Amino acid sequence: MRLNRIGIVGLGLIGGSIGLDLQNLDYEVYGLVNHEKNLVKARVRKLAQVISTDPKILCECSLIILALPISQLLDPHSNLIEALPTKAVVTDVASVKSPIIDVWRELHPKFVASHPMAGTIDKGVEAGRNELFINRPWVATPEETTDPEALRTVHDLAVELGSHWITTDPKTHDQAVALISHLPLFTSAALLQTLCKEKNETLLSLAKKMASTGFADTTRVGGGNPDLGISIASNNSSALLEAIKLYRLSIENLETLIHKKQWTKLHQELKENQLIRDEFL
Amino acid sequence: MRLNRIGIVGLGLIGGSIGLDLQNLDYEVYGLVNHEKNLVKARVRKLAQVISTDPKILCECSLIILALPISQLLDPHSNLIEALPTKAVVTDVASVKSPIIDVWRELHPKFVASHPMAGTIDKGVEAGRNELFINRPWVATPEETTDPEALRTVHDLAVELGSHWITTDPKTHDQAVALISHLPLFTSAALLQTLCKEKNETLLSLAKKMASTGFADTTRVGGGNPDLGISIASNNSSALLEAIKLYRLSIENLETLIHKKQWTKLHQELKENQLIRDEFL
Numbered sequence: 128m129r130l131n132r133i134g135i136v137g138l139g140l141i142g143g144s145i146g147l148d149l150q151n152l153d154y155e156v157y158g159l160v161n162h163e164k165n166l167v168k169a170r171v172r173k174l175a176q177v178i179s180t181d182p183k184i185l186c187e188c189s190l191i192i193l194a195l196p197i198s199q200l201l202d203p204h205s206n207l208i209e210a211l212p213t214k215a216v217v218t219d220v221a222s223v224k225s226p227i228i229d230v231w232r233e234l235h236p237k238f239v240a241s242h243p244m245a246g247t248i249d250k251g252v253e254a255g256r257n258e259l260f261i262n263r264p265w266v267a268t269p270e271e272t273t274d275p276e277a278l279r280t281v282h283d284l285a286v287e288l289g290s291h292w293i294t295t296d297p298k299t300h301d302q303a304v305a306l307i308s309h310l311p312l313f314t315s316a317a318l319l320q321t322l323c324k325e326k327n328e329t330l331l332s333l334a335k336k337m338a339s340t341g342f343a344d345t346t347r348v349g350g351g352n353p354d355l356g357i358s359i360a361s362n363n364s365s366a367l368l369e370a371i372k373l374y375r376l377s378i379e380n381l382e383t384l385i386h387k388k389q390w391t392k393l394h395q396e397l398k399e400n401q402l403i404r405d406e407f408l
Numbered sequence: 409m410r411l412n413r414i415g416i417v418g419l420g421l422i423g424g425s426i427g428l429d430l431q432n433l434d435y436e437v438y439g440l441v442n443h444e445k446n447l448v449k450a451r452v453r454k455l456a457q458v459i460s461t462d463p464k465i466l467c468e469c470s471l472i473i474l475a476l477p478i479s480q481l482l483d484p485h486s487n488l489i490e491a492l493p494t495k496a497v498v499t500d501v502a503s504v505k506s507p508i509i510d511v512w513r514e515l516h517p518k519f520v521a522s523h524p525m526a527g528t529i530d531k532g533v534e535a536g537r538n539e540l541f542i543n544r545p546w547v548a549t550p551e552e553t554t555d556p557e558a559l560r561t562v563h564d565l566a567v568e569l570g571s572h573w574i575t576t577d578p579k580t581h582d583q584a585v586a587l588i589s590h591l592p593l594f595t596s597a598a599l600l601q602t603l604c605k606e607k608n609e610t611l612l613s614l615a616k617k618m619a620s621t622g623f624a625d626t627t628r629v630g631g632g633n634p635d636l637g638i639s640i641a642s643n644n645s646s647a648l649l650e651a652i653k654l655y656r657l658s659i660e661n662l663e664t665l666i667h668k669k670q671w672t673k674l675h676q677e678l679k680e681n682q683l684i685r686d687e688f689l
Contacts, residue, residue, distance in 0.1 A: 244620040264618050293617050303615040306603065311626040313662050314595055319681035320658040321651070322587065322688070334584040336574050337545050338688040339525040344625040345592040350685030353678035360666045360674060370602070371663045377601040378659070381594050382652045385641045393641060397634035400600035404631030407603070407619040 128214055131155055133284075134188035136207065138165065138174045141220045141243065142194025143255020146174040148288050151257070157184045159207075160252070168252045182210030190280055193219040197358040200227055208234055216277040218284075222304055223362045224268040224297040232270070237277040240297065241267035243290055244308070250352050258289065265290035268297040305366035307407070309359045310374055313367070315349025316356065409495050412436055414565075415469035417488065419446065419455045422501045422524065423475025424536020427455040429569050432538070438465045440488075441533070449533040463491030471561055474500040478639040482511055489515055497558040499565075503585055504643045505549040505578040513551070518558040521578065522548035524571055525589070531633055539570065546571035549578040586647035588688070590640045591655060594648070596630025597637065 132155040135142045142158070149156045150173070158175030159182060160166050169178050177184060182204075185191055191211060193200060200221050211217055217235045220242045221227050231238040245263040265285035269278050285292050295303070325331050360367060384393040413436040416423045423439070430437045431454070439456030440463055441447050450459045458465060463485075466472055472492060474481060481502050492498055498516045501523045502508050512519040526544040546566035550559050566573050576584070606612050641648060665674040 244618050263620060266618060291617070293614070295614050299611055299614055302608075302611050303618055306606065306611070307615045307619045307623045310602070311599060311622055313666075314599055314659065315626055316678060316681055317655060317659040317662055318592060318595055319684055320662065320677055321591070321655045323677075323680050323684050324654060324658065325587065327583075330580055330583050330587070333574070333576050333580055334588045335688050336572070337525050337547060337584055338588045339544060341592055341629045342588045343689050344628050345596055346681075346685050346688075347625050348622045350681050353675050353682065356678045357671050357675050361669065361671060364666060364669075368663065368666060371659065371666070373605060374598060374602045375656070375659060375663070377598040377605065378595065378652065378656060381598055381601065382649065382656070385594075385645060385649060385652070388642065388645075390638050390642060394634050394638050396601060396604075397597060397637045399604050400597055400627075400631050401634065403600055403604050404627050407616050407627075408624050 128189050128212060129155065129187045130189050132157060132188045134159065134185040134191040134215070135175060135194055136185075136191065137161075137194040137196075137199075138169045138178070138252050138255060139194060140250050140254035140259075141245070142192065143169070143172070143174040143252060144245075144257070144259035145192060145194065145255075145288065147255055147257050148260065150176065152287055157188055159184060165252045172252065172255065174252065174255050182206050185210045185215070186212060188212065188215055190216045190218075190284065192284075193217065195219070195221075196354065197221045197223060197227070197362050201230055201362070203230075203234070211235055213237075216274075216280040218267075218281045222308060223359065224300045226362050228268065228270065228297055232272070237274050239267060239269065239273055239277050239281045241265065241281050241285070243285070243288075260285075261289035263290050264293050266293045266295065266300060268295055268300045270297075301363050302366045302369070305363055305370045309363055309367045310370040312348045312351070312356060312359065313371060314374060315346050317349070319346050319349050409470050409493060410436065410468045411470050413438060413469045415440065415466040415472040415496070416456060416475055417466075417472065418442075418475040418477075418480075419450045419459070419533050419536065420475060421531050421535035421540075422526070423473065424450070424453070424455040424533060425526075425538070425540035426473055426475065426536075426569065428536055428538050429541065431457065433568055438469055440465060446533045453533065453536065455533065455536055463487050466491050466496070467493060469493065469496055471497045471499075471565065473565075474498065476500070476502075477635065478502045478504060478508070478643050481508055482643070484511075484515070492516055494518075497555075497561040499548075499562045503589060504640065505581045507643050509549065509551065509578050513553070518555050520548060520550065520554055520558050520562045522546065522562050522566070524566070524569070541566075542570035544571050545574050547574045547576065547581060549576055549581045551578075582644050583647045583650070586644055586651045590644055590648045591651040593629045593632070593637060593640065594652060595655060596627050598630070600627050600630050
């Protein structure tokens with residue numbers, strides 16, 4: 128096993144970005160991709176030093192990052208599982224943790240569930256870019272059975288990539304990520320759906336011309352990759368539905384305040400919003 | 409009257425930004441502010457060549473931009489009204505048009521209702537910046553009685569500042585702006601309210617650490633100036649309430665699809681969202 132050799136499975140936005148940064152940090156990066164087409168593009172973009180479609184390239188890696196979509200992490204290829212060295216530390220980058228842990232706890236003795244909170248609208252082998260993780264949170268959800276040395280290795284990786292390290296339990300993680308990431312995706316999606324359902328063409332045509340930065344910002348996550356949305360909705364359903372329920376009460380409350388012209392109360396809530404947003408960012 | 413002299417009433421984000429750009433375009437800019445404190449700051453920032461708290465400075469201006477909050481536009485100071493030369497063209501920058509027109513149609517013969525679609529979270533005399541209006545829409549809502557020469561003057565101003573010129577009727581304008589600007593503000597506000605109402609402190613504390621770019625983008629407009637929110641809610645109530653009603657149906661529909669695990673239908677709607685967002689931006 129080579130201490131300096133890191134494997135990345137999947138060279139999309141997260142995997143590709145990790146690959147670029149790790150090469151700058153003088154690691155040997157071995158990247159595994161699923162198709163010949165991606166192989167060529169990933170090589171052109173130099174996302175790793177060695178890039179292949181053969182899982183065997185992972186055999187000497189001391190750390191392997193599974194930068195795969197949630198669906199593939201929940202139902203991993205047997206070829207991939209067999210290719211993971213028992214001595215290697217293995218981590219993932221999925222934004223939902225409980226279902227991942229339920230699968231991977233049995234599959235590998237040195238698995239550490241973790242993921243960086245970083246994303247853009249881009250995806251695929253074209254998306255990876257340098258320094259994506261600087262000053263971003265990187266969350267791990269170790270269990271009692273998690274190997275402490277393996278956890279330390281993933282910690283060191285996150286810190287080397289410039290992230291803030293956070294640990295928590297999987298359930299609290301999935302609830303928190305539902306509130307600050309998955310709920311915003313679906314409230315943003317509902318905003319775009321409202322426009323899809325508007326029938327007045329004159330109004331829509333004008334609205335299209337007038338849409339500006341506020342609209343762009345609030346709809347960015349709701350207009351993203353549908354596969355990611357489905358993956359989140361299907362793998363973090365209960366926390367997400369709980370968050371949507373709370374959200375519905377909030378929008379109904381604002382609607383009532385506007386309807387009843389309760390401007391003092393509305394002002395108070397908008398003021399609270401300013402304060403809580405500052406606490407969050 | 410000096411053809412090259414433009415008056416700006418209020419040197420906040422919009423007024424101050426117009427002042428900076430117009431000076432670069434070699435206009436004489438006369439800025440009116442409400443307090444001595446703002447006068448000093450606006451002079452330091454050179455938001456206009458002449459800055460005063462006395463409305464009389466507007467007497468020779470050929471074009472006057474009322475860059476005031478909606479509440480002040482709806483209930484303007486008599487000193488200000490008296491100081492507006494009858495021959496000058498007067499426009500505003502309010503994001504709601506019908507109530508403004510109802511007031512100003514009687515107050516000035518050369519009033520043109522218009523506004524740029526541009527904003528940041530900043531406000532006050534510190535907020536103005538160069539080139540805020542480049543490639544942004546600038547919408548006017550002329551009526552049959554609007555002076556065509558005055559409309560042309562405001563058109564030329566918008567184009568000189570780098571904006572795209574759009575005209576429409578006030579009602580359609582207010583509905584469109586409700587959909588793409590006022591609704592996003594309140595859906596974003598509801599997101600922050602959901603967090604304000606969360607009681608689990610461990611969860612909130614983790615959520616705060618994990619909040620990333622998606623959260624920042626979706627909550628930007630909802631965490632802005634409460635006065636602006638109240639102004640929008642109270643002056644565009646009916647279009648906004650109509651938009652919120654449509655939005656509630658959209659979020660309830662998404663909730664049902666997730667609850668019933670109708671992933672094919674959900675995927676289809678998220679795909680629609682990608683397409684409509686591209687059409688809007």
